[in-house]
Amino acid sequence: MEISYYPGCTLTGSARELDESFRAAAGKLGLTLKELPDWTCCGASSAHMVDEFLETALPASDLMLAQQLGLDVVAPCAACHLRLKAAAIKIAQDEQLQAEFPFKGEIKVLSGLEMFADEDRVAKLRELTAKPLQGLRVVPYYGCLAVRPPEIVEPDDPENPMQMDRVLDALGAEVVDWPYKTDCCGGSLALTRTDMVLKLSRKLLDMAKLVEADAMVTFCPMCQANLDTRQEDISRETGSLYQIPVLYVTELMGVAFKDLRVRTWFGKHMVSPEKLLASKGLI
């Protein structure tokens, strides 16, 4: 099956391990990803802050590329997914935008989770799992934009989403229930109000420690970068050690599929998950 692929800017830079592990996992499931040719930035968390037209126009131009390919489009990054989907809705409601971007809405905009959490694919993930992630206690962290605004993102449940839980369960991990699945890590103020972001991220990390999770798992590149990169600062500020690996769910698929590339991906983390996974006999 073919799906068009919108990596977005972050997956070419700070979230390269998400791009690589996402492509690897999709390939394993028999999905052919066709990268949108010459895609451009969706505007992410900035365009809507500065200009109403650009908020829709930037992602709309990418939707037009997917329409030309005639394939549903998947955007692994939660922010890209939201922006593309919001643009599709705005175009459908606005004649002027429709004239400029004749997007017909016949193709679907999928999130990464939606693509993998489809019932048949979860069964397939279970089947493909060669190394079940036994004994690995993980907390699924969805963050904000994977579930909100719910009328745009259309998650299974905005307060207690289960898609990632189901995927992790299929990979054999021990999925730990916890109260901060969808609480914000502060990502959008990462550079501008780092002090606040440290507090918000620490709250999440403390809860992960409290429920004795070995690792946090996410699909959002902003959450991953934020939680992974700020643990050193938080350790320095609090005087206690924070070293909780923050993994992409597709990286754990790689572990479960015995993909040898996992070590390259883990080399990109600030808090390396290698020691943890080795101690559980998983890599």
Add this chain to the structure above:
Amino acid sequence: MQQTGSSTRSGKVAPPSGELASIVNQCYQCGKCSAGCPVAPEMDLLPHQMVRLAVMGDVDRIVQSKSIWLCLTCHTCGARCPNGIDVPALLDPIRHQILRGNIETREPQVPAFHNAFMKTVRRFGRVHELSLIGAYKMKTKTFFDDMKLGWEMFRRGKIHIMPHSSKRKAEVRELFNKSSMK
């Protein structure tokens, strides 16, 4: 909208209008938005207070607040509001007017970041993280923050020296030319 005591208001920034106003007007001040807001402890105006001020047409106080830039756009408020009011959707048009009117703000580093972000998109068609961080640091003179982190990320191949620009960057520039960011 009927405005009271408008003599103290600058009139530089318009209150919500049209459909947005009719949504915002349904607020009955239950405070659920403020209860769930992750940055409420840092805010000088709480989300339900901003909604009330917007209903009263007193947007100047929102413009002068820190809160308008501290909002993380996490949409927790909107997802939980019994009347479907999403505070970021209320704030976005006010933020646009602040930027267009060059109005002085508290927390100026936040709009500086978004401006720097949009400039790299305008230039390359995509975000180039190094250019973005460089432009932001020039603007805010925060050269030494996160230097070690930047180096660690570079070492891990997460920050590229050269931008990956899109072949469609001219098209993107056209879109910018139709916007307020010409």
